[in-house]
Amino acid sequence: MANPMPARAADQSGTATSDAIVEVRDICKRYGDIEALRGINLEFERGKLTTLLGPSGCGKTTLLKIIAGLVPATSGQIRINGKVVTGPGPERAFVFQDFALMPWATVLRNVGFGLELKGVPQAERHRIAKHYIGEVGLSGFEEKYPHELSGGMRQRVGIARAFSVNADVLLLDEPFSAVDEQNRRKFQEDLLQLVEKERKTFLFVTHSIEEAVYVSDRIVLLSPRPGRVSQIIEPNIDRSAAPDVIRRDKGYLDVVEEIWQGLRQYAE
Structure with a gap:
């Protein structure tokens, strides 16, 4: 090089x-x-x-x-x-150091939560959330909860959530x-x-x-x-x-x- x-x-x-x-x-x-x-x-x-x-x-x-x-x-x-x-x-979208995930929500809902707040229909927000879940390497974990994930995986969820709102x-x-x-x-x-x-x-x-x-x-x-x-x-x-x-x-x-x-x- x-x-x-x-x-x-x-x-x-x-x-x-x-x-x-x-x-x-x-x-x-x-x-x-x-x-x-x-x-x-x-x-x-x-x-x-x-x-x-x-x-x-x-x-x-x-x-x-x-x-x-x-x-x-x-x-x-x-x-x-x-x-x-x-x-x-x-x-603007913010990725927090401490993940700031909702413990009672699945990965899919956590990633799509910003879209939910914006009133995006469920089918569309699930499509977008699944896309970014895949982008951060978490395909297959959509129905898992934060406590079932490692720290690194939880941080990936936070990053996917930030991307999903298209800020x-x-x-x-x-x-x-x-x-x-x-x-x-x-x-x-x-x-x-x-x-x-x-x-x-x-x-x-x-x-x-x-x-x-x-x-x-x-x-x-x-x-x-x-x-x-x-x-x-x-x-x-x-x-x-x-x-x-x-x-x-x-x-x-x-x-x-x-x-x-x-x-x-x-x-x-």
């Missing part, structure tokens, strides 16, 4: 693209006396996967939830497709943190296939530098609290090679090391 192009540091304003579906403008967030985020300005390009990365407590999940409309900003504005966000909306923007909060390393790597590969196939916009939160470099078109590094944009890196990984080749490639490893050197001062 030829070495991928070296990582490129993008404009730290985050406004490097004119095809932005998500615009973050001067976002600040306070919880009482605690300033969680300060002056965040970013744009997220349609059809790309951007990862938010930084030390614990830097506001990654807070920013993701503000974009989702689940948490109000103290000041600033979020726009999706040019419209100001005032709360959750159908153009433009998918927000994933550490979706693979609860699974073992073997499944985590498989999920990363599956995620890249879904990104390529679905052409959605993905905003991804992780604590793993290696994971961020492997899956991302762009990585936004946030500073310690109050979280600010400290650097934007574009890994430029050539993903046409086999996964094990990519993970051993010097270009990939150099980007991982570059990010680690930027973050190591904040390690506890």
Whole structure:
């Protein structure tokens, strides 16, 4: 495999693209006396996967939830497709770290629940739900309940549910943190296939530098609290090679090391 192009540091304003579906403008967030985020300005390009990365407590999940409309900003504005966000909306879907499945509902109903809320007829929502259950590798488990599934399988249900509502923007909060390393790597590969196939916009939160470099078109590094944009890196990984080749490639490893050197001062 030829070495991928070296990582490129993008404009730290985050406004490097004119095809932005998500615009973050001067976002600040306070919880009482605690300033969680300060002056965040970013744009997220349609059809790309951007990862938010930084030390614990830097506001990654807070920013993701503000974009989702689940948490109000103290000041600033979020726009999706040019419209100001005032709360959750159908153009966004959130994948929670803790799965957030309904324990009393089958896999089929959990995946189709967003469609049920939208009033989609049962036959149609079952068709769509079964399609995405298959896409995440869970065909045959439609009638199982969450307690009958492994942690990795439950997370796949959450991802299928997010895809089923056909949202433009998918927000994933550490979706693979609860699974073992073997499944985590498989999920990363599956995620890249879904990104390529679905052409959605993905905003991804992780604590793993290696994971961020492997899956991302762009990585936004946030500073310690109050979280600010400290650097934007574009890994430029050539993903046409086999996964094990990519993970051993010097270009990939150099980007991982570059990010680690930027973050190591904040390690506890």
